[in-house]
């Protein structure tokens with residue numbers, strides 16, 4: 001199906017009840033039944049019936065259909081945050097005594113789930129260098145139930161060969177999950193490459209306006225039903241109908257925003273790559289990325305996030321550069337309209353002490369959807385200070 005048709009119209013049959021061009025926000029927690037037979041059917045199968053909004057809701061259902069279509073999946077579940085979608089999908093794959101293989105350096109709260117949380121329930125996680133298929137192979141144990149991927153990650157953008165890892169996992173009856181937040185479903189479809197489940201932080205590109213926290217999980221109907229009847233209904237980290245409606249609205253402009261922020265990023269990168277104070281630029285489509293061919297083969301386009309290594313003697317020097325910037329908001333997150341900067345110097349004390357797996361002079365930028373010339377002038381000024 002055409003992508004713009006999915007973003008603008010597909011799955012919105014509920015609106016036909018009202019002849020509204022925009023779907024209604026059904027802000028109702030509870031749903032009534034006309035007789036006991038209908039109520040019985042609802043309670044027998046929460047997955048297919050709107051009984052209560054912790055399970056199904058008509059506004060949320062529109063978003064589920066759209067996200068499933070975008071990710072070429074059979075179904076999708078919508079969560080109150082990306083972390084909730086990640087936790088629910090991971091928990092659905094393991095029990096005490098099981099083993100997980102994760103790509104190295106995943107999103108920080110995903111690492112927290114593996115290291116601080118699942119350990120308490122007797123689930124062990126090993127991290128591997130996701131650039132090496134061999135590393136996944138070597139890490140497989142008889143009790144490995146899950147391979148967790150994030151391609152690319154959102155700080156230094158290493159990729160995994162999704163088709164190769166999926167094939168390896170299938171041969172060992174191991175489930176695979178891929179965090180696809182960076183690429184969005186427009187630029188990469190891991191399920192089409194054999195991955196079982198895809199997760200998104202919809203708080204980033206899909207919401208796109210820095211005003212919603214939400215998460216999405218996509219996969220086969222069997223997997224989605226299993227997660228729905230287990231972690232989704234039990235842990236209850238659901239989205240409100242109002243926030244689901246904001247995400248549906250976000251989808252209308254998803255392709256425009258992803259494209260504009262990507263073009264902006266490429267303009268900033270062209271400027272930065274030539275600048276003597278920039279030691280290295282990290283971006284999947286950067287010409288000196290050793291994984292460029294893989295990036296081009298599994299992603300149709302890039303995104304507005306990238307990082308640089310700044311030539312700087314100290315944490316204080318990095319901080320000073322960042323503090324001179326006037327047109328980049330100093331903040332976490334990414335994927336909305338505003339240009340952002342997030343220096344890794346904040347993980348060190350100002351005297352340079354402290355330990356972190358990434359260097360103090362690594363700085364992440366998100367290009368946003370504004371005028372790139374203003375951003376380039378801002379960078380020029382801050383770099384010459």
Ligand SMILES: *Cc1c(COP(=O)(O)O)cnc(C)c1O
Nearest residue numbers: 081082083107154181201203214
């Ligand atoms: C932000 C983010 C998450 C977590 O999503 P929340 O919506 O903040 O819970 C997970 N993965 C990636 C890559 C992210 O950027």
